[in-house]
Amino acid sequence: MASFVWGRSPQEAFQNPYEWGANKQFALESKSLLDKFFEILMKKNMCFEKSNTSLEKAEWMLLTDSVDALIEALLNLDSKKHRITARLFRDVIESIDLLTFFRSETTKSKNKLAKWFNGEFISHSISREHLLKTDGEKARAERTKYYQALSSFTHRTYGALCESYSLGCGDMLVHDTITESRFMVLPCTLSSYYAVIADLTIQLSKSLSLSGFITETELGDCWMTVFKEKSVPRRFVQI
Numbered sequence: 294m295a296s297f298v299w300g301r302s303p304q305e306a307f308q309n310p311y312e313w314g315a316n317k318q319f320a321l322e323s324k325s326l327l328d329k330f331f332e333i334l335m336k337k338n339m340c341f342e343k344s345n346t347s348l349e350k351a352e353w354m355l356l357t358d359s360v361d362a363l364i365e366a367l368l369n370l371d372s373k374k375h376r377i378t379a380r381l382f383r384d385v386i387e388s389i390d391l392l393t394f395f396r397s398e399t400t401k402s403k404n405k406l407a408k409w410f411n412g413e414f415i416s417h418s419i420s421r422e423h424l425l426k427t428d429g430e431k432a433r434a435e436r437t438k439y440y441q442a443l444s445s446f447t448h449r450t451y452g453a454l455c456e457s458y459s460l461g462c463g464d465m466l467v468h469d470t471i472t473e474s475r476f477m478v479l480p481c482t483l484s485s486y487y488a489v490i491a492d493l494t495i496q497l498s499k500s501l502s503l504s505g506f507i508t509e510t511e512l513g514d515c516w517m518t519v520f521k522e523k524s525v526p527r528r529f530v531q532i
Contacts, residue, residue, distance in 0.1 A: 310484035390420035
């Protein structure tokens, strides 16, 4: 049976962090899954010319970048290098949401895709505006809140940094990596970050399912290796 970290709330994981076995099992499962995603995407390696500006190429590049980022996040987190891990979270969600916007194939999205291929930065606010039109204000507000939470790590806000410090005598801040063993890294930080990776991996899986790079059967087979079951809940493999 799969680790219960899949679908676990980061907040709940932060408050109940001592699930060492579940976190270790999840790390193995997610790495195996992401490796399979990468292998599938690499079937399109050497298939796109540099001059190609198609949506399919953008899909391949953004999905591959997201898989890469999550694999790196896992490897760093397994080594208790959580600060590097946290900075990768926003990269993943920006790629997923940008791809959702490009796939709408509206006049605006086609124009932005062309600008993206020309090296222009496309703000995440563009993706949120698209979400407002397709799913309404509540969906946009929830995505904004989610994005801001991940951005707090990228921008190194006080709150985000403080979560990884222990408190010594007199509430003095104690950095968690003053020794090579990293034994002072807070378990609540690690557990909550594993839960974030789980959520991002599920979102990535759903985005991958909308591409032409994998069939629903192939994606289900990838997840079955994680769940060790004959069927997989549809919420994990498609929207």
